[in-house]
Amino acid sequence: MEILVPILTNAFASDLFAGGLALGVFGVIAAFLRTTLIALYHALDKRIWVSLTLDNRSPTYRYFCIWMEQNRVLARSRHVRMTDGRWASGTKGFGPAPGRHWFFSGGKLCRLERDIDEKSKIGAAQNQRPMEVLQVTVLFGKVETILGWIETGKEVAQTKDRVGPGLHILKGDWWDHVGDVPRRSIKTVLVDDDRIESVLTDMRWFYRANDWYAERGIPWRRGYLFHGPPGTGKSSLIRALASEVSLDIATLDIGRSGLTDDDLREAMMCAPAGSLIAIEDIDAVFAQREGGEKRTGVSFSGLLNAIDGVAAQEGRALIMTTNHKDKLDPALIRPGRADVHVELGLVGAATARRLFARFFPDEHDLALLFERHLGGQTFSPAQIQGWLLTNSSNPYDAAQASGLILPLQGVAAE
Known part of the structure; x- marks a missing residue:
């Protein structure tokens, strides 16, 4: 100890040592404050922001994109990305560019972050597209607010833009909405x-x-x-x-x-x-x-x-x-x-006549002739439809039913 005392006394008397020590202490304090502030920021960030993450494997992704377009929340965005129209069926041919976008909705400040992973592909081999993720964040908001936006987009998709039932196909471990099929009566x-x-x-x-x-x-x-x-x-x-x-x-x-x-x-x-x-x-x-x-x-x-x-x-x-x-x-x-x-079985001539009338609504007499030619034979609806499609430009030939009627069996020519 007697040896260390004079050494420390001389060191503290040195301006260089004292300055270095002061800088070291200042650095420790600064690092502590920085860590504390970051922790406080993250704690505060979690309390004042709510967020929801969506990816394009889910139909909710499409619904949210439709809501954004209907409400023009990114109408003033200066950063967009041209697409092939598949990024969200029912929207225009472009969407927000990857990155961060800001907008207001219902008086709330909102942030949208879009990420596209070109290396990760989803969908069938002939219809693959890159994996996309949207993170929607609202300041002083509620998750229910974002879910409400998605529900609104879903209503639009099911009414205004709907041409018929939506078709979902199981792809791997998720359901892919591949589009709508035409409505059928x-x-x-x-x-x-x-x-x-x-x-x-x-x-x-x-x-x-x-x-x-x-x-x-x-x-x-x-x-x-x-x-x-x-x-x-x-x-x-x-x-x-x-x-x-x-x-x-x-x-x-x-x-x-x-x-x-x-x-x-x-x-x-x-x-x-x-x-x-x-x-x-x-x-x-x-x-x-x-x-x-x-x-x-x-x-x-x-x-x-x-x-x-x-x-x-x-x-x-x-x-x-x-x-x-x-x-x-x-x-x-x-x-x-x-x-x-x-x-669902074969159908008779009377039912076939109804299909003929649907193909040729102004040919009542020919429809009756078609029924008479079919007689008591039965056919699948696909057979009848195929025959009528083949003769769709000539109702008279269609009424002859020559391609449908089976030849009589067991009748020898004299």
């Missing part, structure tokens, strides 16, 4: 009786029957099975029902390579709200269950659990179609999984 689905009107009435009842199911302690689910030969209108009926009941269509390909039981269950649990779920040609995937054979990544038991298991989604209709009902396992089409069975 229920009257365009041809049958010989009123079974189409009956299934429409049933589906309308189902989507209004939440309380009815709850009062009886029954899961709010409804399954439909459309069956019949190819070309009888099963897919057309799905689109017509969605159009009439104002629903979207969420279509599932359960035979897709790599799809597992867990994937299927989660996909059906998070199917887009306001959609009916369609699984077409289910016989092609599970034609028969023999010896527990597992023909795809989705097992038979996994499919059954996804339809009506403990975690199955409620408040949605499920439609399955098949060309061969007899090949389906009874467990798949029992009540509770397929409550309503609708057969």
Whole structure:
């Protein structure tokens, strides 16, 4: 200690040492203050700003973009990016450039940050687009405010810009809204009786029957099975029902390579709200269950659990179609999984006449001639439509039905 005392005394007497020490202390204090201020800033930032992050795998991304355009919140932005129109269907051919943008809405200061990752692609191989992320932040706002903007954009998408049911396809582990399909009237689905009107009435009842199911302690689910030969209108009926009941269509390909039981269950649990779920040609995937054979990544038991298991989604209709009902396992089409069975078969001459009249509305006499030529034979609606399309410019030739009428069998020429 006796040696250190004179050394320290001499050091403190040195202006260089004292200045260096002072600078060191000042640096420590400055670093402490900086860390403290940053921590206070982040704490304050979390309290005065609310934010919501969206990416273009979700339909909410499109709804928010439509809301921005409808309200012209970035009309004065000087930084935009030209697009191919797919960044948000229903908007113009350009959007905000990547980076930060400021705007006011409802008296609130808002910030939009758009990030585009060109290396991360989403969508099918033939329709890929880069991953995009929007972060919406509002000063002294509420998350409910941003959600309200998204809901407004959704209403616009479903009314003004809607041409028909929205089509959602499962892409990986998320549902992709790939666009709208044209609206179709229920009257365009041809049958010989009123079974189409009956299934429409049933589906309308189902989507209004939440309380009815709850009062009886029954899961709010409804399954439909459309069956019949190819070309009888099963897919057309799905689109017509969605159009009439104002629903979207969420279509599932359960035979897709790599799809597992867990994937299927989660996909059906998070199917887009306001959609009916369609699984077409289910016989092609599970034609028969023999010896527990597992023909795809989705097992038979996994499919059954996804339809009506403990975690199955409620408040949605499920439609399955098949060309061969007899090949389906009874467990798949029992009540509770397929409550309503609708057969779409071949149609007779009177129904074919109605389609002729739709093609040629001013040719009443030719429509009757067409019916007489068809006689007692039956046809699929697709056959009749194909014949009428082939002769769409010549109603007289169409009325002859020469390409539809089967030749008489067993009559030998004398």
